[in-house]
Amino acid sequence: MTDRKVRVRFAPSPTGPLHIGGVRTALYNYLFAKQHGGEFIFRIEDTDSNRFVEGAEEYILESFRWLGIDFDEGVSFGGNYGPYRQSERRDIYKKYVKILLDAGKAYMAFDTPEELDRKRNEIENFQYDATTRMAMRNSLSLSADEVESLLQSGHQYVVRFKVEPGEKVVVNDIIRGVVTIDSSILDDKVLYKSADELPTYHLANIVDDHLMEVSHVIRGEEWLPSAPLHVLLYRAFGWQDTMPQFAHLSLLLKPEGNGKLSKRDGDRLGFPVFPLEWHDPKSGSVSSGFRESDYLPEAVINFLALLGWNPGDDVEIMSMSELVSKFDLAKCSKAGARFDYKKMIWFNHEYILRKSDSEIAKIFMPVVKAHGVDVAEPLLEKIVSLMKGRVNFVHELWDACSFYFIAPTQYDEKTVKKRWKSDSAQKMEELATLLQGLEDFSIENQDKAVHAWIEEKGYGMGEIMNAFRLALVGEGKGPQMFDISGLIGKEETLARLRRAIMVLG
RNA sequence: GGCGCUUUCGUCUAGUGGCUAGGACACAUGCCUCUCACGCAUGGAACACGGGUUCGAUUCCCGUAGGCGCUACCA
Numbered sequence: 049m050t051d052r053k054v055r056v057r058f059a060p061s062p063t064g065p066l067h068i069g070g071v072r073t074a075l076y077n078y079l080f081a082k083q084h085g086g087e088f089i090f091r092i093e094d095t096d097s098n099r100f101v102e103g104a105e106e107y108i109l110e111s112f113r114w115l116g117i118d119f120d121e122g123v124s125f126g127g128n129y130g131p132y133r134q135s136e137r138r139d140i141y142k143k144y145v146k147i148l149l150d151a152g153k154a155y156m157a158f159d160t161p162e163e164l165d166r167k168r169n170e171i172e173n174f175q176y177d178a179t180t181r182m183a184m185r186n187s188l189s190l191s192a193d194e195v196e197s198l199l200q201s202g203h204q205y206v207v208r209f210k211v212e213p214g215e216k217v218v219v220n221d222i223i224r225g226v227v228t229i230d231s232s233i234l235d236d237k238v239l240y241k242s243a244d245e246l247p248t249y250h251l252a253n254i255v256d257d258h259l260m261e262v263s264h265v266i267r268g269e270e271w272l273p274s275a276p277l278h279v280l281l282y283r284a285f286g287w288q289d290t291m292p293q294f295a296h297l298s299l300l301l302k303p304e305g306n307g308k309l310s311k312r313d314g315d316r317l318g319f320p321v322f323p324l325e326w327h328d329p330k331s332g333s334v335s336s337g338f339r340e341s342d343y344l345p346e347a348v349i350n351f352l353a354l355l356g357w358n359p360g361d362d363v364e365i366m367s368m369s370e371l372v373s374k375f376d377l378a379k380c381s382k383a384g385a386r387f388d389y390k391k392m393i394w395f396n397h398e399y400i401l402r403k404s405d406s407e408i409a410k411i412f413m414p415v416v417k418a419h420g421v422d423v424a425e426p427l428l429e430k431i432v433s434l435m436k437g438r439v440n441f442v443h444e445l446w447d448a449c450s451f452y453f454i455a456p457t458q459y460d461e462k463t464v465k466k467r468w469k470s471d472s473a474q475k476m477e478e479l480a481t482l483l484q485g486l487e488d489f490s491i492e493n494q495d496k497a498v499h500a501w502i503e504e505k506g507y508g509m510g511e512i513m514n515a516f517r518l519a520l521v522g523e524g525k526g527p528q529m530f531d532i533s534g535l536i537g538k539e540e541t542l543a544r545l546r547r548a549i550m551v552l553g
Numbered sequence: 554g555g556c557g558c559u560u561u562c563g564u565c566u567a568g569u570g571g572c573u574a575g576g577a578c579a580c581a582u583g584c585c586u587c588u589c590a591c592g593c594a595u596g597g598a599a600c601a602c603g604g605g606u607u608c609g610a611u612u613c614c615c616g617u618a619g620g621c622g623c624u625a626c627c628a
Contacts (some may be wrong), residue, residue: 513587
């Protein structure tokens with residue numbers, strides 16, 4: 049069993065956009081699979097027909113494509129264990145429901161939702177279990193004839209798992225160790241609904257994981273309470289020897305305040321909680337995504353990997369392949385992790401720094417074009433190399449460097465007051481004359497000539513450069529001056545200087 | 554309410570029966586400098602509480618408190 053082939057799965061239900069916590073769960077599964085040379089399966093758990101949302105499945109697939117998490121088999125990937133969409137596996141589940149029924153490990157229950165509601169109102173903390181099942185309407189409490197006639201008349205029913213009370217159920221969790229619970233606290237879970245001829249999560253999950261030969265179940269902590277039930281189900285089918293190993297991941301929490309991370313937190317604090325932008329087909333509302341918010345997928349992956357896991361060293365920037373080799377389920381933290389979106393922004397900044405200028409220029413080019421500016425790629429790369437260190441997002445590059453493309457039409461008031469003195473116009477006039485006379489307008493040559501002139505005249509470096517900057521940029525910020533004048537060229541430099549002299553006087 | 558999980562700087566975390574409890578983000582200060590950033594340096598900042606066990610507990614045990622989750626014919 050220990051040398052079993054590693055096969056793990058990510059099995060979302062297509063009920064909407066993929067939550068960032070789900071992305072992390074998928075990532076951990078992926079890292080684990082890759083590290084062990086195993087397979088990663090994409091399964092769709094659409095057993096709740098009421099909650100199905102159009103487009104969700106494609107959205108999830110697209111999200112993983114963007115993030116660089118790929119699957120080996122499953123919906124849209126093929127494989128030998130299909131179909132991988134649970135709604136297409138009805139007949140399989142029916143067969144296994146029958147096995148449980150025939151073995152007396154499950155039973156049919158005819159109680160209507162209304163009857164159950166009434167019971168819950170009558171009895172505080174009502175639970176459908178060994179203590180109450182004989183008082184309900186099911187194949188255990190009713191006679192065979194009654195059951196038969198109910199069935200004949202087309203009465204809808206559910207199949208419930210018959211949990212035997214008073215048993216210690218042990219779940220061995222890779223992250224949490226041994227977790228023991230008393231089966232008496234478990235209820236007789238609904239396994240199957242005749243209404244839509246579909247199983248519930250618990251049955252479908254166990255049957256599929258078994259049939260698909262899943263070796264490890266890595267999922268969110270919200271499943272920990274039902275893990276004992278799952279163990280009981282594996283036993284009921286006699287599959288305990290090939291039962292997957294469990295690992296329950298801690299949840300992602302709000303950046304501040306109480307509770308788990310929600311879409312609202314993102315809206316309130318200004319960060320996405322979904323990988324891609326999502327347009328809800330029902331409400332028409334739009335939720336922002338990491339991709340559209342200009343996060344680099346590598347940064348999102350890196351950040352997520354470290355949210356609840358740590359390799360034990362001080363290295364924080366890691367590529368996907370480094371993550372694959374270092375990842376360790378046993379080192380996952382047990383407590384929930386607050387979603388530190390500021391650190392995520394820092395990761396994005398780091399990845400911008402690490403990517404080549406040409407890669408960033410390629411991402412930035414459409415932004416430039418959208419502003420109606422046409423620029424050659426080599427020039428944009430130079431600008432990117434000068435500016436990328438000062439932004440957290442690629443789109444911020446525009447505000448930081450638009451002066452390269454568009455001459456200032458107005459001058460920042462504060463900067464004018466601070467940097468444009470009464471003799472600035474005259475000095476800039478001198479500078480313009482000097483620059484105009486330069487045959488060689490290279491950055492190096494300008495630097496040499498201007499420095500010599502400043503020294504000769506006894507001017508201050510700051511007064512000249514800052515006024516010069518104001519003339520070319522319109523503000524008091526930007527890279528070294530000759531990195532600006534050199535790139536925009538002699539003609540443009542002189543035009544901007546003259547305009548500033550004219551306007552500012 | 555019941556059951557389960559959990560608890561190291563504000564946040565993500567490393568770590569150990571004896572350490573000045575380490576790193577990163579954020580924050581502050583300084584340096585660099587033609588500005589703004591980057592960068593570099595420095596600083597403040599944590600073992601939830603109460604009992605044990607022990608020569609000694611942040612570390613092991615038990616309680617308490619806080620946090621999180623589950624408690625559906627949802628996953």
